Amino acid sequence: MGYPHKSHPRETPVLSKHFGNPEARKLETWKSLGGYKALQQALTMDPVAIQNVVKESGLRGRGGAGFPTGLKWSFMKLNDGKPHYLACNADESEPGTFKDREIMRWTPHALIEGCAIGAYAIGAETAYIYVRGEFTEPIARLEEALKEARAAGIIGNNAMGSGKKIDVWVHRGAGAYICGEETALMNSLEGKRGNPRIKPPFPAVSGLFGQPTTINNVETLTAVPHILNNGAEWYKAMCLSSPKSTGSKLFSVCGNVAKPGNYEVVMGFSFKEFLYDLCGGPLPGRKFKALIPGGSSVPVITIDEAESVKMDYEGFLEVGTMLGSGGVIIFDDAQSMPRQLARLSRFYAHESCAQCTQCREGTAWMTKILERIVAGNGTFEDLDTIFDLAENMTGKTICVLSDSCAAPVTSGINKFRGEFEALIKGKRSSKVAMGAGV
Amino acid sequence: MSHGPSAPSAAPHGHSHDHEPYQPVFTPGSARKKELDDLKTRYPDKRACLLPGLWMIQQDRGWISEDAMREIGEQLGVTAAYVKGVVTFYTMYHQHPVGKHFIQVCTTSPCLCAGADKVVEAFLEHTGCKELGLTSPDGKYTVIEVECLGACGFATPVQINEDYVENVTPEKVPQILAELK
Numbered sequence: 001m002g003y004p005h006k007s008h009p010r011e012t013p014v015l016s017k018h019f020g021n022p023e024a025r026k027l028e029t030w031k032s033l034g035g036y037k038a039l040q041q042a043l044t045m046d047p048v049a050i051q052n053v054v055k056e057s058g059l060r061g062r063g064g065a066g067f068p069t070g071l072k073w074s075f076m077k078l079n080d081g082k083p084h085y086l087a088c089n090a091d092e093s094e095p096g097t098f099k100d101r102e103i104m105r106w107t108p109h110a111l112i113e114g115c116a117i118g119a120y121a122i123g124a125e126t127a128y129i130y131v132r133g134e135f136t137e138p139i140a141r142l143e144e145a146l147k148e149a150r151a152a153g154i155i156g157n158n159a160m161g162s163g164k165k166i167d168v169w170v171h172r173g174a175g176a177y178i179c180g181e182e183t184a185l186m187n188s189l190e191g192k193r194g195n196p197r198i199k200p201p202f203p204a205v206s207g208l209f210g211q212p213t214t215i216n217n218v219e220t221l222t223a224v225p226h227i228l229n230n231g232a233e234w235y236k237a238m239c240l241s242s243p244k245s246t247g248s249k250l251f252s253v254c255g256n257v258a259k260p261g262n263y264e265v266v267m268g269f270s271f272k273e274f275l276y277d278l279c280g281g282p283l284p285g286r287k288f289k290a291l292i293p294g295g296s297s298v299p300v301i302t303i304d305e306a307e308s309v310k311m312d313y314e315g316f317l318e319v320g321t322m323l324g325s326g327g328v329i330i331f332d333d334a335q336s337m338p339r340q341l342a343r344l345s346r347f348y349a350h351e352s353c354a355q356c357t358q359c360r361e362g363t364a365w366m367t368k369i370l371e372r373i374v375a376g377n378g379t380f381e382d383l384d385t386i387f388d389l390a391e392n393m394t395g396k397t398i399c400v401l402s403d404s405c406a407a408p409v410t411s412g413i414n415k416f417r418g419e420f421e422a423l424i425k426g427k428r429s430s431k432v433a434m435g436a437g438v
Numbered sequence: 439m440s441h442g443p444s445a446p447s448a449a450p451h452g453h454s455h456d457h458e459p460y461q462p463v464f465t466p467g468s469a470r471k472k473e474l475d476d477l478k479t480r481y482p483d484k485r486a487c488l489l490p491g492l493w494m495i496q497q498d499r500g501w502i503s504e505d506a507m508r509e510i511g512e513q514l515g516v517t518a519a520y521v522k523g524v525v526t527f528y529t530m531y532h533q534h535p536v537g538k539h540f541i542q543v544c545t546t547s548p549c550l551c552a553g554a555d556k557v558v559e560a561f562l563e564h565t566g567c568k569e570l571g572l573t574s575p576d577g578k579y580t581v582i583e584v585e586c587l588g589a590c591g592f593a594t595p596v597q598i599n600e601d602y603v604e605n606v607t608p609e610k611v612p613q614i615l616a617e618l619k
């Protein structure tokens with residue numbers, strides 16, 4: 001539901017059904033709501049059969065990349081005599097994204113069940129939930145729920161009486177956006193600096209502690225029990241547009257909008273209706289101008305482009321952006337795009353792990369130029385330099401952090417060039433160009 | 439993901455414990471030692487306990503000193519230099535003492551839309567902190583800007599020590615400060 005708002009009738013609350021209900025955090029209540037039935041069933045199944053149900057459902061990774069989950073699981077070579085690991089990526093740090101936080105705060109048992117099923121399906125006895133260090137409340141909720149689940153024998157050496165060992169542990173990060181990158185997450189969990197690793201080897205071959213590992217996002221794992229309970233066909237039927245995008249998806253909505261919050265809709269939902277109906281449209285007296293629809297790392301689109309979009313992986317690609325993590329950042333006509341993009345660039349410069357030159361230097365340089373333009377000291381050559389830099393920051397580094405800085409900046413300049421040029425020409429008095437209240 | 443000073447020269451004033459001898463956290467028989475040893479059983483490599491171990495030190499001592507880095511390094515079989523490399527990578531470990539109330543205001547883009555820059559100004563004004571990263575003369579507050587707290591729909595979120603305060607506006611700042619114990 002559109003937490004903190006009441007559920008909108010056009011939402012399809014599956015994962016978010018119990019957001020806002022503190023009772024749902026308790027094991028007893030959770031079980032009465034159908035919790036841990038899917039795990040009980042899963043433990044009687046062959047792991048490959050679970051992988052096949054998830055494959056059939058069409059579930060794709062909800063962290064940003066959209067990789068098919070069942071396929072990812074099938075990369076884990078079962079019975080190879082090695083310990084396997086599941087790492088749940090709860091390092092939610094992508095600006096605009098705050099859905100996993102609500103899943104963990106309100107329905108911690110849902111995530112634990114998803115982790116336990118996921119671990120079993122890939123032949124792992126241990127799952128680690130890596131939660132960003134700032135998320136103290138989600139961590140506390142998870143710890144409480146894990147304590148209950150362990151005491152009830154749901155997880156542990158004999159999970160639900162199945163004779164199988166499944167442990168789930170919480171691991172707290174310490175402040176680093178880059179640890180949401182899967183290989184950086186593994187390094188961090190191992191007690192190292194969170195630098196991304198060169199791939200290959202891929203995690204399914206050599207991941208956590210050098211062993212086969214799968215990394216899945218919180219929302220992805222939380223969807224799994226529902227798929228087992230209701231069947232792959234049920235999940236696949238939640239689809240309004242492309243058959244390659246199925247299920248319900250949580251979208252976090254923030255920025256200049258009447259009702260910011262988390263909304264859960266079926267894949268392929270009309271973005272126009274989503275923005276104006278569910279999210280309540282713009283703030284009084286304002287108009288939507290631009291959006292970054294998939295967390296800050298994806299290209300900026302204009303409101304005109306957005307209105308035609310069907311909200312799924314393919315739909316966002318059609319207008320040159322991505323669904324990403326589903327974190328929708330909205331800018332209205334009072335916002336200065338140069339100022340917003342300069343701030344976003346500063347985020348990436350701050351979060352670069354500094355391993356790769358193109359990223360370390362590129363994000364910092366890009367920020368410097370953008371801040372100079374915002375201050376009214378920019379030149380037209382600066383815009384050319386940004387595009388040159390962006391080219392060198394894209395596809396040339398170990399991970400995609402520098403690409404993620406370049407994408408919103410270059411798309412933002414292409415679509416709102418007038419605002420940048422107005423600043424360069426010294427028209428700083430323009431209220432539209434600089435944003436209200438600046 | 440905080441912006442804070444990391445060099446000792448930027449250490450805040452008003453702290454009496456800067457030069458007090460370090461009190462070890464993981465002494466034999468202590469609850470912390472047991473907690474750390476229990477934690478080691480969760481991982482195939484005890485070095486994985488480094489981040490959790492550093493959290494224990496910070497909770498008990500308020501910050502991570504060089505002596506603390508040496509202590510946790512000895513516990514986990516890594517050098518103090520290795521520990522320092524890790525500590526300096528993550529922004530949440532304090533490398534010097536901070537105010538009793540450590541205030542982190544999110545100012546990344548979605549919060550900037552909501553006027554987070556004005557929230558920062560209000561905190562600096564009402565705490566008496568002269569600038570970002572410095573501690574107030576009474577030692578009570580340190581204010582910094584932080585990168586995305588992951589609560590963008592509740593802009594502006596502010597993290598005060600362990601807790602989030604959501605939907606903060608400049609007008610609410612005096613009341614928030616008054617309620618801190």
